[in-house]
Amino acid sequence: MERLTADMKPASKVRDALAQYSRKVSRQKFGRNDPCHCGSGRKYKKCCLS
Numbered sequence: 001m002e003r004l005t006a007d008m009k010p011a012s013k014v015r016d017a018l019a020q021y022s023r024k025v026s027r028q029k030f031g032r033n034d035p036c037h038c039g040s041g042r043k044y045k046k047c048c049l050s
Contacts, residue, residue, distance in 0.1 A: 030044045031044065032044055032045040032049065033045065036048050
């Protein structure tokens, strides 16, 4: 096992490398009285909220 893992990076360096490539994903929030995002034409609370 030592021979196989000798060339691996420490976990902290891997986390730093991943943070460099990560991106923030923003989600669009739907209000209860907004039109439903599925395209039905109904209000979100009456269509896909439940």
